[in-house]
Amino acid sequence: MKTKNKVAVIMSVYNTPFAIVKRAIDSVLNQTFQDFELLIIDDGSSNDSHKLILEYAIENESKITYLRHKNCSQSESINRGIVLTNSEYITVIDSDDEYKPNHLELCISEIKSLDLIASTTETIVNDESDYFVPDRFNNNKMVHVDDCILFATLFGKKEVFTNLNFLNMYGADAHFYECAEKLYFVEKLDLRTYIYYRNNPNSISAKVKSNNLS
Numbered sequence: 001m002k003t004k005n006k007v008a009v010i011m012s013v014y015n016t017p018f019a020i021v022k023r024a025i026d027s028v029l030n031q032t033f034q035d036f037e038l039l040i041i042d043d044g045s046s047n048d049s050h051k052l053i054l055e056y057a058i059e060n061e062s063k064i065t066y067l068r069h070k071n072c073s074q075s076e077s078i079n080r081g082i083v084l085t086n087s088e089y090i091t092v093i094d095s096d097d098e099y100k101p102n103h104l105e106l107c108i109s110e111i112k113s114l115d116l117i118a119s120t121t122e123t124i125v126n127d128e129s130d131y132f133v134p135d136r137f138n139n140n141k142m143v144h145v146d147d148c149i150l151f152a153t154l155f156g157k158k159e160v161f162t163n164l165n166f167l168n169m170y171g172a173d174a175h176f177y178e179c180a181e182k183l184y185f186v187e188k189l190d191l192r193t194y195i196y197y198r199n200n201p202n203s204i205s206a207k208v209k210s211n212n213l214s
Contacts, residue, residue, distance in 0.1 A: 006035040007104055008087035008158075012077035014043040016095040018052040025056065027098035027195075029063060033105040038064045039081045044071030075166035078151075082161045091155040096197055103193040107155040110191065115184035116156030118149050118177055121196035130198040136171025145198065149177040153194050160184055 009028050013021055028038050040057060042050050050068065057066035069080070078092060091107065093099060100122070111117050123145050125131055132142035151166075151173040164179050166172045180186050 004085070005037045005087045006108070007033070007037075007089045007091060008081075008085035009036055009038045009091055009093055009104075010078050010081035010085075011038065011040050011093050011095055012043050012074045012081070013040060013045060013049070013053065013095040014071065014074070015045045015047050016049060017047075018049040018056075021049060021053055021095045022056060024093055024095050024098050025053075025060075025064070027100075027103075028093060029060060030101055031099065031104045032102050033108060036063070036104060037085065037087060039085060040064060040066045041077040041081045042066065042068040043074065043077045044069060073168045074151075075168045075172045079165050082158075085158070088158060089155065090158050090161045092152045093194075094152045094196075097152060098195045100193040100195060103191075106191055106193050110189055111155060113185065114156075114187055116154065116160045116177070116180050116186040118155075118186075118188045119153040119191035119194060120146050120189070121150060121153060121194045122192045124195060124197045124199055126199040133198075134170075136174055139170075145196065149174040149188070150194075150196065152196075153191075156180075156184075156186075 011024065025038065028036070040053060042053065054066050057064040067084070082090060089108070107117065123131060131144055133145055133148060135141040135143045154173065154177070160180055163183070164176055166176055169175065177186065
């Protein structure tokens with residue numbers, strides 16, 4: 001199969017307001033590295049944002065593929081996106097975050113002889129406590145986001161993603177990375193070209209954290 005693009009960026013969307021999704025999409029479209037495809041997987045959104053996302057995808061159809069299925073989870077949506085691409089490298093972006101303009105360029109530069117990388121983020125918070133998220137082994141224990149593996153900072157060869165599925169669980173990203181460590185050359189880097197909005201009360205980690213505090 002002929003490689004279509006160097007990089008496939010996969011975004012799972014579920015009921016995220018269009019203005020926020022557009023911010024994420026635009027951050028991909030405005031990358032200094034342009035040999036990519038963006039696959040938007042709508043995980044059965046029930047609000048009106050999916051109509052606007054589809055319209056925006058049509059406006060940018062040379063770069064964007066939009067797909068929709070019934071609600072099944074972020075992990076399953078990403079897994080389905082992986083199957084649909086034949087790009088050399090795969091990465092992820094959350095629909096409520098964004099890339100700095102040189103994110104893909106730097107990832108391509110840094111991966112070199114590695115198979116998979118993860119990285120730290122520029123984390124946007126409302127207060128200091130937002131830097132901490134529930135530990136996946138003990139939800140009552142808090143860990144700093146810099147010590148976590150985050151879905152959307154993963155960047156690697158397609159082979160890694162096709163051989164290892166994301167499970168439908170809290171901490172699926174860390175579990176994926178740990179499985180990859182056993183089979184491939186992996187490394188976590190201090191890039192901070194991914195902007196992670198930890199001040200979003202609707203994120204999975206924020207909901208887990210809120211449930212523990214209630």
